[in-house]
Amino acid sequence: MPSNALTKNYKKIILIILGLLLLVLASKSIICIYIITFTTILTFFLADQKCKIKDDYKKKQIERFAVPVAFLLLVLLNIFGLIKTLTGTIDNKESITLLFVGVTFYVLSAGAYISDIKDSYTKDNFVDEFIDLFLYLILPFKLLAGPLENPQIIKQFNRISYKFKSTANSLYSFSWISLGLFMKFCIASRLTPSELLHFTDPLGSFICALIFELKFYFDFAGYSFIAFGFAKLINIRLTLNFNHSFTSNNVVEFWHKWHITLGKFLQKYILYKNLYLFNSRISKAIFASTIFIISAMWHGGTINYFFWGLFHGLVYLFYIQYFKHLKIPKFFGYLSMFLFFIFGRMIAIDINSGRLFEKWINYLNINSYSEISSNNLNELFSLGLSTGSTIYICIVFIFAEFWQVKYYKKTSYHLFRKPAVSVFLFLITILYGFNSMELLYARI
């Protein structure tokens, strides 16, 4: 029976092997295979135990708390420095292996699986189910760190195909891969904002945060699109993780366009499952806002991540409670979002809390603005970019996004995936792409 199941699932097994191979290559350690296998077995066992529970109330409680417990576990691991920060700067990056980046995603996926599973395994299906779970956790297209898909994706595993028969599908995949490669290896790799971290004056810290924000966007969106394209090539449709995030006019719209899979995950497993506990509109809004703190602490266990979550939570709360009902001119909407990106990122990137406070204080000190000059600006950009033209490419790219979304009324990077543009971007990547030797997920 198991051998039949293995033959039947060979396409999935190929992907599992690919995922493990990627993990070993990235973490440079065989131990990751044991960890992911152990996580899968444990998740499989816990999911089965949950299904065997007769009491519906207890089942519901497990479904509600599986993901929050996974979050809590990761936040604790973060706080005690076991998995360090997921994004932003870290002081001791050589002690980090990519496995730990992956673990933050595997644990959440495991929690989601336990929460979603409804039926107990049978003798006939337990091998199939185990393979499905293993593939869901290790899914190679996640490239270790997202997109954070929920277990609904398992339904797609039965239609995996390696035949590449559909030309339209292959070209569609190519257009995403080409765009992603260009964003990651031509743009993001040329942004070097960590060189500016020590600047505490308003101009320096502002430019640093600006370039960091651009780097996060081009890096993470870029590699999400590479993953999306490769998955589509074998007939798996991942969730599009970014959708013109910088064209957002308000914070709610932004969270529907930035790291979409994480947003949906939090919404499904924390917000909706617990919202009934709150009665009033304001208490619901406050609960929704506190989720930002959980999400931020999941990214890293240092104090700046707490402030980062608090900042996002407060901005979200104020928007949905007050600003949403005001008629604010669009220009101010975009301006406020620009400042939101910069000041939010400024908090997220600096694990040195003393330096972070100094940056904030300097914004209030009139004397610290005295050094602003064009020479100073040139020097900052020279440090923050490996080639001067990169900032112009970023500006043109984002303006093209605005043009496409606002005037052309198209989303999903339609303009950048036109056939001629795709081929052109791929050619540019071959000529100008380079590996900045930085780890995935914008970890600097």
Next chain:
Amino acid sequence: MLVFKNAVKVIIVFYLFSIIGDQFYDKTQAEQKFLFLSKSNLAKNEGDKRIILYGSSHCDYGLSAKKITQEIGINTLNLCNYGVERKKYLEKFQNNLLSQLNANDLIVYSFRLDLEKIKLEEDGILGLLLPQLRVAITNTILEYLKKKKFFNKFGDRVYYPRRDKSFNYPDYKIDYDKINIDIEEKIYKILNNKYLKSKIIVVITPVLIESRSKINLNKIKFECLNSNCDKFITWTQPLLIEDMKYFSTIGPRHFNPENGRKLWTNKVIKTLKENLKK
């Protein structure tokens, strides 16, 4: 659709050719200076003494064989080149070099302290998948079409690319045990090479650092305890440099010819004078 399909096929074939081409180009570039050894007529007679500068791009940019020849009076050849210390080339290149040298030659072997947070010489699987075709094209145009000379007959670099770009002090991770193990491994690797006949002096590459006090040179140690130590003459600690004026060409890890190369070459000349007398 058909045009798009064909364009994608063409570009993917082009990409695969770029990967293969880049591998050939990279290897050719990395070993290009070894050709100087066979081409040069430095050792006219059997038994003539030569000094060979060996290491990666840091001493390609940072040392002058011409000046050493003039000051010491022994023909010197600068075989330092980028890439020679990459894992995939190291063994083969070292064998190639050492087998061409004789017992009268003196190797001045230079390498960097193991301080970097990322391995500068290694670019991993992504390096393979992202061919540096633009660099290959630019260099080919400069070298063959514009007849640009990169090196003189001593192997010294005469073309210094200039990047008008600010840079910071590099962020190092100083672990003395790791540094000492690395020094030991590198020196013993060359000393244990079966082709080695020449004597060796090791000069560690100067380090640009914000404050000299950040590195305690007394903790950087090496004592030769190997059966081949008769071929090992001495080793020198790195110069710790705080002033960026020595490095203003392509970043904080390569000397410029005006200040940096002069400074380090003089230091190496002093070391050679002290040890050649013995």
